[in-house]
Amino acid sequence: MQTSAPNLNPMQYFDLMFGDTIINMFVHYTNLYAAKKNASKSCPITKDEMYCFIGILLYSGYVIVPRRYMYWQNASDCGMPIIYNAMSRDRFTYIMSNLHCCDNSKLQSGDKFAKLRELFQLLNQNFAENAPFEEHYSIDEAMVPYYGGHPCKQFIRGKPIRWGYKFWVGATRLGYILWFEPYQGKCSTVTSNHYKNAMGLGASVVLEFADVLKEIDKQAPFHLFFDNFFTSIYLIDELRLRGIRATGTVRENRVAKCPLTANKFLQKTPRGTFKYQSTSAEHILVCKWHDNSVVTVASNAATIEPVAKVKRFSQQQKKYILVDQPAVIKKYNENMGGVDRSDQNIGLYRTSIRGKKWYFSLICHALDMAVQNAWQLYKNNGGEYDSLNFRRYVATSLLESYKKNFERKDTRASGLFRDCVRFDGKNHIISATKKLILFVQNVM
Template sequence: MSDKGYWKRPLTLAQLLEELEKDDVVDFPEQILIFPPENANDDCDTDEDSGDEDLVVPDNLPGAQLSAEVEVQSSENNSQDWDSDDNKPLSTFVERRPKVLKNFEYESSDLEITTFSDWKDVSSVQNNLSPAATFKLFFDQEQKNRAGDIAADELLCFIGVLLLSGYVPLPRKKMFWQNRDDTNNKLVCEAISRDRFQYIMSNLHCNDNTKLNKADKYSKLRPLFDILNKKFFEYAPAEENHSIDESMIPYFGRHSGKQFIRGKPIRWGYKFWIGALRLGYIVYFDPYQGSSTTLPEKYKHMGLGASVVLQYADILDTMHYDFFHLYFDNFFTSISLLKELKLRNIKATGTLRENRLPHSPLSKAATLKKKERGVFEYVLADKEVVVAKWNDNSVVSVASNALQIFPVWIDKLYNKKATTATTATAVRAGAGAAVSY
């Protein structure tokens, strides 16, 4: 969320309404984001509207909603309206410097035959285990707790209820044990008692609270993350193609690691970096911690996106297989990253942002979009990375250190600009074949 405007944060909806009723308000918010109430029925006996019931106005909202937090953005940054410099956002003091990109040498040619060897299929054991047996591969006896009276089967039942509550959501988990037809869950009631579940919930810890790393926002769960990553890696099938991307876990509560990403299907929640195989098997995951993220010193000069890819490449190096092929989107891709991966004998392909190809001879997206569909251009950067840009439903740019442009082939695509539902013939470059359609 932008730090524009003079509104103090955090604000509740009730406080914001009071601020807007003042006569001296000169900077009305351009946008208001209202967080969901934590629990509309937890601390109050009713969810009826506030205020006089005979006078219906927009301010008469339920108490739970009025106490929900809001974030506001004003149309202008009226710095003179701040009470003091201490209340100003840091963005008003920081001088933003444009990032200087390296100039690459370009030539109008295709990528030469690469020195990468072909992937040799590695025989892997087929998984014929039951779902429960497969689950126990990842949550096994290695994850021990302090001495207590909780049996391993009870802990498995507890985890099972947590998983069930993810796709059978109720306002409160204890409602699974209520004697009501609309909430009672027979499966849960027969597996574990309510009091036993609450007892485990109140005593379960993944880390020693006296030894937490204050620089790590996920320190309380870090041992669990490390064990799961170890297990994911141990049982990962041996495959050539790996995908690296971000994944959002929805969450509306309070936590310093919560992220807001505008325009995404899941805007609020935890963001994780994910390394996965073709069918979705997760090999590695790591939570993103926002501005407090500490990049490895050896990768700091490459930036955040490249650092995530290179850390995942370090993990793959320990698998003792050669010639992996990594795929990622334009958040991660840069010419420098692809060149670095080639030095490591790792193939890589990804979509590319136009501003990460400085001073290239390729046409700008706005120019290319005016041409007929299927038109493409390509260029070779530093004799190591080929970049193709073509006009599809939108202008697409893709870069690769392993795939060649030619040969191209003719494909039939739906033409949304045609007056009738027809297909259009388009030429696709070889490097474009690496991107899923």
């Protein structure tokens, strides 16, 4: 983890996240897979070609066409010289059909994401090494859109992305992803079994992220925030014993018989009413606050004081009113949305090219996470580009720097559009050209 970084351009920040080590890994395993699949037709991929391939994927995030072959069509409505001058359509298809980041003969048994494990480990390592130093981190779930068949595909009702892979993510307040881990179900061998057996799946995710933070800095005063899927009084106490502060919303049946007013009675009180209990020895606070509904928060660090005033709209009085809000609720609201912010940033310009293999969407998501993190570092160090211009800078830099040394020759326009203007009878007057003038002079 670094507290500051030198002034770098966007391409250099991208290299910190998705640099030569990862590119060389893709080149090596893609060539290995292509040679094993069909040695007679394999054509080794170079590092420059892989960079161009990555650049095209990034380009597809903000210039979207219905079919990826349209990037190479010689038509006035979709021809894109920056793409077809960097890589041919057939070469892109060849790389995409053979793209790999593992050796299929050495996959770890029991890991449903073994084909991507090395890539995920390298990204987590790069994210942690270059993370900005902060105190507050949030833990939540993130969805990667996928509609094909895979045993880990999830459906979560009410989410912006309902179908896809679920990731556990630890992020800063502004959305820098420090750690991620794909969800594999309750039988996962990757998630620490001793955590899971003791406190359940949600707590095991938080404790694994806590271990990651402690490896980065054992003395830093980290403060974790998470929602009611993860929170229990036992988890809050375990984190206190580890020297990590924690705050999270908690379900009513997980407050370990804390003597607080039941939700059904608290809902009948005026808006802004709150009740709380705390332990003197463990310094664990449980607070219930009546807002639109009753919210319960547990913490081993935050307190009730100072009580702030927040503006809410009253349906009865038909105007905005001020209601009390405990400090623990305010602190939770200020620091919990980091994972949602990263999802929002990634979703704005998500890679649009799709493949038939189940892991291709995860590779594209890993690339989008790397770009989003690189932009977060860039902004944290005074960069002026917004997310779109940052992505454009990286994509065009890759396509211009690593393209082949010659441009594609002129080709005939697509026949789909050529005939409709060939016989329309408009603007087909013969114009005098140098070649035509010489021909007429020779004839005469």
